[in-house]
Amino acid sequence: ARPGRKPLTGFADIDISGFDEQTMEDYRAAFGDGNEYEWALRMQAEADETAQDDT
Amino acid sequence: DELLKSSRSRRWTKKEEKKYIERGEKDIEAMRQRMVDAAQKDFMARSSGKPAVYKLKLLPEVMNLLGRSVLQGALVDPDINLIEAIRFFLEPLNDGSLPSYTIQRELFTALAKLPITRDTLIASGIGKVAIFYTKTTKAEPNIKRQAERLLMDWMRPILRRTADYRS
Numbered sequence: 001a002r003p004g005r006k007p008l009t010g011f012a013d014i015d016i017s018g019f020d021e022q023t024m025e026d027y028r029a030a031f032g033d034g035n036e037y038e039w040a041l042r043m044q045a046e047a048d049e050t051a052q053d054d055t
Numbered sequence: 056d057e058l059l060k061s062s063r064s065r066r067w068t069k070k071e072e073k074k075y076i077e078r079g080e081k082d083i084e085a086m087r088q089r090m091v092d093a094a095q096k097d098f099m100a101r102s103s104g105k106p107a108v109y110k111l112k113l114l115p116e117v118m119n120l121l122g123r124s125v126l127q128g129a130l131v132d133p134d135i136n137l138i139e140a141i142r143f144f145l146e147p148l149n150d151g152s153l154p155s156y157t158i159q160r161e162l163f164t165a166l167a168k169l170p171i172t173r174d175t176l177i178a179s180g181i182g183k184v185a186i187f188y189t190k191t192t193k194a195e196p197n198i199k200r201q202a203e204r205l206l207m208d209w210m211r212p213i214l215r216r217t218a219d220y221r222s
Contacts, residue, residue: 023214030177040151
């Protein structure tokens with residue numbers, strides 16, 4: 001990883017399209033589509049923006 | 056674990072051990088319900104601007120149960136689904152904030168010691184919240200690393216079937 005880069009992993013972006021249907025179904029049940037908590041990430045980003053605006 | 060089991064079986068008769076595990080399963084089921092209730096109460100508390108304390112209060116008892124290694128099979132049993140309750144504990148609160156650092160640290164450490172299976176992963180969806188922890192900027196680096204490590208371990212049983220078939 002490049003130094004200083006946000007340690008964001010690509011787990012949500014794993015390409016599972018080459019797997020059989022059952023595996024893809026299992027994968028989604030176990031790990032979702034990567035957007036399950038998108039609302040929380042959005043709220044966190046908004047809170048950060050507001051905090052920055054206040055300073 | 057096998058050693059522990061065999062040393063236990065020397066001390067206990069099979070019947071005693073079976074009874075202990077059955078009682079343990081009941082404890083796990085009851086704990087799951089208490090964890091779900093605590094998570095809901097914290098959600099409600101946060102909605103009305105009060106501090107979320109219920110999960111944190113219950114945490115020592117949860118950790119005590121997770122430490123009972125003889126019960127490992129039942130702790131990850133997809134039908135009892137205690138792991139889903141752990142997911143509820145780790146989920147962000149309704150204002151997008153994370154549960155207390157103690158909850159994160161204790162539960163991620165405990166998860167790493169449990170023999171999580173493919174069925175446990177599918178029933179609990181615990182991987183979804185682990186992915187969230189790799190993405191949020193609000194988690195401490197050590198927690199993010201723990202989540203990443205767990206995900207790498209957990210991907211294997213889900214993707215293995217196809218890999219085995221291909222090889």
